[in-house]
Amino acid sequence: MQESIIEIKSLNKYYGKFKALNQVDLSFPKGKIIGLLGPNGSGKTTMIKILTGLLKQYQGEVLIDGSPISIESKKIISYLPDKNCLPNKWNVLDALEFFKDFYEDFEYDKAKQLIMQLGIDMNKKFKSLSKGTKEKLQLSLVLSRKAKIYIFDEPIAGVDPAARDLIFHMILNHHHEDSTIIICTHLISEVEDILDYAIFLNQGKVYLREDVNKIKESSGKSLNEVFKEVYRYAPIN
Template structure:
């Protein structure tokens, strides 16, 4: 394993009964990068994330995070933001911060409180009184307040209004340590373009492309146009192969 790579994935495949969720995935995630895992719903993003964070253990191939298979150790160095609310609605923001502080040794309470102030989330606000977007922002704060080596963010801006997205991106840039990396999964391709260093295009369980944003936007109008071009190229190859078999 290259010492500068946080994650190395080799020939990873995952099948649910007769459905192929991931097929022969090969990826190397280096240190110090914000990487977009981009693709439509059903492309395999959530399956890949669940394998990385140890929620799915049955798969083919090899997955290493800092040279370790997904395990208790990798959970200690990985901050995970799920795509759904896991917080107790009876708690207020401060109680959530205290809970995470007790649970994670690398959690920084002062950093979490700073981010709450930045996003104007009252520490006394009970979750049941907060909007879905505000709860999502609090989830993100709780993930970013850890001193992790790898941050995995699953749809962190799906319920956040466009104005607040800029604030969210600012927090990610400010609070993620420089030698750590972020895997940011979303179907909102163009929305996350300004924050990303590299992008992974995932489609129907396959990696279509893995390249720097700078390189892609020099060739295409934006990331969405690049993604459509890659899907079009894949469909053309499939049509050509099918034609040869007729």
């Protein structure tokens, strides 16, 4: 049986009366590239925020590497949120210094090298950078940690196709060996070739969780086609 790095048991999350996550039981296998897939509003980001400790009001149990969410779990999770969270008045050097000071596993030289390869000016303030550049910068900082778990929430949303390829190239080539990668996205066709394992969320419930190759073999279809079948929308007349 595959070892799990994250265990979720009976997870429920309410936003008022709306149930965003509904009795979710899930485990994330260790050392795999896992796609947390689903349309907008399926509960992906809610689940990610719970795993990273950014949402604290929920019912159920979440274990990260065998322990409840705590300061220790933050030491082993490197998280790329779906929006820019770095202070606008910072420049690149400020961000590098911050990550170096607070994360013991942060590789300063690697981060600097990645950022220089991207052609980003070290002294430029974040507020003057484009959305795509900020995304690449945050990605470089996240990948420069020797984390056990990398979580990327919508890393390619709102980014041009060339930049998407670059982002996946960076994720595949710069993450720490033996780490677990969780990519949360609704852009299945872009990401399916790199995934080992897929979890489909639909209206707060786990619809499907399986090895990607097994899904393709059993259905004879691509992951994107399976996704479209699962989340089929009624045609608009």
